[in-house]
Amino acid sequence: MRKIAIASVILALCGGTFYVVSAAEKAAEPAKEAAPKAPIECFESRKGASEITQKELKPGWPNVKCSPTTGAALWYGDPFDGTVPMGKMPQLDIPEGKAVVKPRSEKLALMPLCGVSCHNGVGPKFTPPTLPKDKKPAPVPTMAAMVPDLANLQHGRGRIWCLDCHHTTQRNKLVDHYGDPVSFDQPQLLCGKCHGDKLRDWRDGIHGKRIGEFVSTGKKRWFTCTECHNPHNVQDGARNRGFVQLQPEPSPQLPRGMANADHEKLHPIPH
Ligand code: HEC
Ligand code: HEC
Ligand code: HEC
Known part of the structure; x- marks a missing residue:
């Protein structure tokens, strides 16, 4: 955006001559001009x-x-662009259509393959001949090559493994505590089985994020757990917890008439 603005200022300053040249260039290179x-x-x-x-x-x-x-x-x-209704959530009594989410499945490149090409227990040469008989960890080099975080799964400090989260026979589904399939678009039903406190906070609106209509009864887009957390790496490297650090945004512009923000350095209540 800024570049375009600068370019048009230069254009205005240079005046007619520049315009003529650029118009000639335009005629000479129509293909370049049309490039998206x-x-x-x-x-x-x-x-x-x-x-x-x-x-x-x-x-x-x-x-x-x-x-x-x-x-x-x-x-x-x-705020609702690209969202779908959240689906049933125990303990969440919100009228149909008032709680919406962005589906995760469309972000997962491997998803169309998971339950079809591999892991179906039968079928062509890429398919493992049998499904695992238990949930014991076993290295899966092919998977680790496709999703590098899986080579050293950083979730649960070695206490949980793939099939605690992924459904055994329906690989394009997650799994709840009863062994029933859960959609990738409703990860809260998976995460909540182990992180009940966080699920409760999320439901109450004190963990996670919502955007949309301000009034409490209004329509809102809820951010689901996996929009923020990478389920395969919740213990980031050396910090061994939380997220990879983000680069902060620059500080906002000061209000008109305020010379500096020094007052923010003084805490009004001594502690
Ligand atoms: C804590 C739960 C959990 C564990 C443990 C877990 N996964 Fe996942 N996995 C998920 C969730 C949730 C997603 C969807 C992530 C998203 O929406 O971004 C996912 C996504 C995937 C995908 C799709 C990635 C893509 O980009 O399409 C693959 C493949 C996968 N997991 C394999 C594994 C394997 C193999 C293991 C064991 C080494 C494993 N997962 C362990 C929860 C888990
Ligand atoms: C099968 C149980 C199980 C499931 C399902 C599960 N987790 Fe965990 N999670 C754990 C355990 C165990 C730990 C490690 C806790 C510890 O050692 O402090 C953990 C740790 C975490 C942490 C890091 C806490 C910290 O700072 O150390 C986050 C974040 C987290 N889980 C998010 C999620 C999300 C999001 C999901 C859903 C995609 C999920 N979990 C699903 C069991 C689970
Ligand atoms: C809008 C983003 C966002 C969403 C959505 C979100 N979280 Fe978090 N979560 C965070 C942040 C930020 C932290 C603090 C991480 C840190 O300490 O580095 C956190 C921390 C956690 C922790 C670790 C808490 C601890 O005590 O260290 C767990 C477990 C967790 N979230 C689970 C969940 C579950 C389960 C859901 C869905 C029901 C969820 N989160 C949804 C952003 C989110």
């Missing part, structure tokens, strides 16, 4: 796993504005 611009992409909550492509909802009205510093989504033209 690379789409602008930003991430919503987890870099590399929650990307959203900028598009116009109506002329001059983008679906999202991206930070030029961090590449994170900063503002939404429509």
Whole structure:
């Protein structure tokens, strides 16, 4: 955006001559002029796993504005763009359509293959001949090559493994405590079986994030657990917990008439 603005200022300053030259260039290179611009992409909550492509909802009205510093989504033209109803959640009594989520399955590149090409217990040469008989950890080099985090699974400090989360026979599904399949679009039903406290907080709105209508009865987009947490790496490297550190946004512009933000360095209550 800024580049375009600068270019047009230069254009205005250089005046007519520049215009004539650029018009001639335009005529000489029609193909270059018509080349489509690379789409602008930003991430919503987890870099590399929650990307959203900028598009116009109506002329001059983008679906999202991206930070030029961090590449994170900063503002939404429509908070419900691309969402679907959340689906049934125990203990959550919200009228149909008032709670919506962004489906995870469309972000998972391997998902169309998981339950079809491999892991179905029968079939062509890539298919393991039998499904595992128990949940004991066993290295899966092919998987680790496809999803590098799996080579050294950092979740549960060695106490949990693939089939605590993934359904044994339906590999394009997660699994609940009864062994029933759970959609990838409802990870809260999986995570909540072990992290009940976090599920409760999320349900109450004190963990996670929601955007949408401000009133309590309004329609909201709920961010699901896996939009923020990478289930295969919740204990980031040397920190051994939490997230990979993000680059912070630059500080916001000071309000008009305020010379500096020194007052923020003094805590009003001594401690
Ligand atoms: C804590 C639960 C949990 C464990 C343990 C776990 N997974 Fe996952 N896995 C998930 C969830 C949830 C997703 C969907 C992630 C998302 O929505 O971004 C997923 C996604 C995947 C995908 C799809 C990735 C893609 O980009 O399409 C593969 C493949 C996978 N897991 C394999 C494994 C293997 C193999 C193991 C064991 C080494 C394992 N997982 C352990 C929860 C888990
Ligand atoms: C089968 C049980 C199980 C499931 C299902 C599960 N977790 Fe965990 N999770 C654990 C255990 C065990 C730990 C390690 C706790 C510890 O040692 O402090 C853990 C740790 C974590 C941590 C790191 C806490 C920290 O800072 O050390 C996060 C974040 C987390 N889980 C998120 C999730 C999310 C999101 C999901 C759903 C995709 C999920 N978990 C599903 C068992 C589970
Ligand atoms: C909007 C993003 C977001 C969503 C959605 C989200 N979390 Fe978190 N979660 C966080 C952040 C940020 C932390 C703090 C991580 C840290 O300490 O580095 C956290 C921490 C955690 C922890 C570790 C807490 C501890 O005591 O260290 C667990 C477990 C967890 N979340 C589970 C979940 C589950 C389960 C869900 C879905 C029901 C969920 N989260 C949804 C952002 C999110």
